Amino acid sequence: MIDTKQFGEELKQSGFSFYTGVPCSFLKNLINYAINDCEYVGATNEGDAIAIASGAYLGGKYPVVLMQNSGLANAVSPLVSLNYTFRIPLLGFVSLRGEPGIPDEPQHELMGQITTQLLDLMEVSWAYLSSDITKVKEQIQKAIEHIKRDRPFFFVVKKGTFQEEILQNQALKLTTHPFKRIKSTADELPKRYEALSTIHSLKDNNTVHLATTGKTGRELYEVEDDAGNFYMVGSMGCISSIGLGLALSQNHKDIVVIDGDGSLLMRMGSLATNGYYSPPNMLHILLDNNAHDSTGGQKTVSDNIDFIGITAACGYTKSLYVHNLEQLHSSIMAWKAEKGLTFLYLKIAPGSKKDLARPHIKPYEVKNRLRKFLNSDS
Numbered sequence: 001m002i003d004t005k006q007f008g009e010e011l012k013q014s015g016f017s018f019y020t021g022v023p024c025s026f027l028k029n030l031i032n033y034a035i036n037d038c039e040y041v042g043a044t045n046e047g048d049a050i051a052i053a054s055g056a057y058l059g060g061k062y063p064v065v066l067m068q069n070s071g072l073a074n075a076v077s078p079l080v081s082l083n084y085t086f087r088i089p090l091l092g093f094v095s096l097r098g099e100p101g102i103p104d105e106p107q108h109e110l111m112g113q114i115t116t117q118l119l120d121l122m123e124v125s126w127a128y129l130s131s132d133i134t135k136v137k138e139q140i141q142k143a144i145e146h147i148k149r150d151r152p153f154f155f156v157v158k159k160g161t162f163q164e165e166i167l168q169n170q171a172l173k174l175t176t177h178p179f180k181r182i183k184s185t186a187d188e189l190p191k192r193y194e195a196l197s198t199i200h201s202l203k204d205n206n207t208v209h210l211a212t213t214g215k216t217g218r219e220l221y222e223v224e225d226d227a228g229n230f231y232m233v234g235s236m237g238c239i240s241s242i243g244l245g246l247a248l249s250q251n252h253k254d255i256v257v258i259d260g261d262g263s264l265l266m267r268m269g270s271l272a273t274n275g276y277y278s279p280p281n282m283l284h285i286l287l288d289n290n291a292h293d294s295t296g297g298q299k300t301v302s303d304n305i306d307f308i309g310i311t312a313a314c315g316y317t318k319s320l321y322v323h324n325l326e327q328l329h330s331s332i333m334a335w336k337a338e339k340g341l342t343f344l345y346l347k348i349a350p351g352s353k354k355d356l357a358r359p360h361i362k363p364y365e366v367k368n369r370l371r372k373f374l375n376s377d378s
């Protein structure tokens with residue numbers, strides 16, 4: 001067995017002190033260490049955890065992600081279309097429930113057989129974590145080499161690898177009396193391009209704009225390319241989790257997340273995590289066209305959803321209905337002055353700019369440029 005604290009301190013010395021994930025009993029002791037002695041963000045979903053960790057990496061951290069192997073399935077989309085595509089590394093720990101030959105619950109049987117194959121298929125390098133601390137130190141160095149090459153590395157963790165680490169008291173954090181502004185007049189339904197132009201017009205050197213998958217990122221690129229912009233491709237629904245990880249690790253920067261209704265609905269559990277950790281430097285703007293516009297305009301169910309009520313109930317400090325571009329402008333200005341995790345909800349018209357191009361810059365170039373922008377003292 002590994003001395004969990006010694007292992008954690010070893011990782012800490014190599015810069016790994018930001019953890020996120022969803023618990024598994026095999027990893028309980030390492031998670032307890034992370035909660036007790038490091039920064040730990042409890043995610044609602046393993047895919048969200050990957051995105052939170054990726055945001056933290058953009059912000060300059062070396063993140064660690066913990067998950068049960070059943071949750072590796074939840075993490076597939078961002079691992080293959082975010083981390084691979086943008087060359088975003090992280091250190092992962094995945095438990096091996098259902099290890100062949102060892103009795104376990106029936107739901108782990110198949111995943112136990114395919115965990116390492118799944119990692120191979122996703123081109124994620126991995127190793128079984130040794131329970132000998134001398135070997136473990138070598139393994140950590142090997143993992144760091146992969147990470148330095150901008151690739152994720154996963155340790156597959158068998159039962160009984162970590163020594164007991166007692167969970168200390170966990171701080172409770174409850175948001176009380178969130179401020180809500182609900183719909184009070186007709187929506188003017190601007191175009192997405194107009195909304196993005198308004199948002200972009202308020203961007204300064206201290207601000208990052210994270211644009212969701214599909215035409216939002218493509219249109220933002222056409223409004224104006226900027227070193228502080230991140231155009232998401234793939235990993236639909238992960239943009240606000242990236243925002244959370246980034247906002248927590250760069251608390252002096254303004255992080256503006258620009259979301260779509262289809263994307264937000266895809267991973268709505270992330271709202272609970274955002275609200276709980278409530279980074280005051282994050283502004284979450286939803287441009288709701290009631291459609292999957294990027295894939296041909298198929299309707300979403302957003303017309304049935306009270307996003308203002310939901311985000312307020314999840315712990316966002318302010319949830320504000322925005323009826324037109326003027327209100328969008330003034331609400332962003334007000335947020336810049338007052339801060340607090342804020343959700344702005346704007347209904348927009350469906351449709352996009354004609355002859356919309358795709359960013360000429362490659363995803364990993366966007367990432368490298370953004371990391372430089374964030375980590376230079378401008």
Ligand SMILES: Cc1ncc(C[n+]2csc(CCOP(=O)(O)OP(=O)(O)O)c2C)c(N)n1
Binds near residue numbers: 212235236260263293
């Ligand atoms: C996991 C996943 N499923 C489906 C897609 C295909 N896809 C790309 S953009 C998009 C629609 C996004 O809808 P929304 O967030 O409302 O933004 P809009 O296109 O309306 O601007 C879809 C379905 C994807 N990229 N990833």
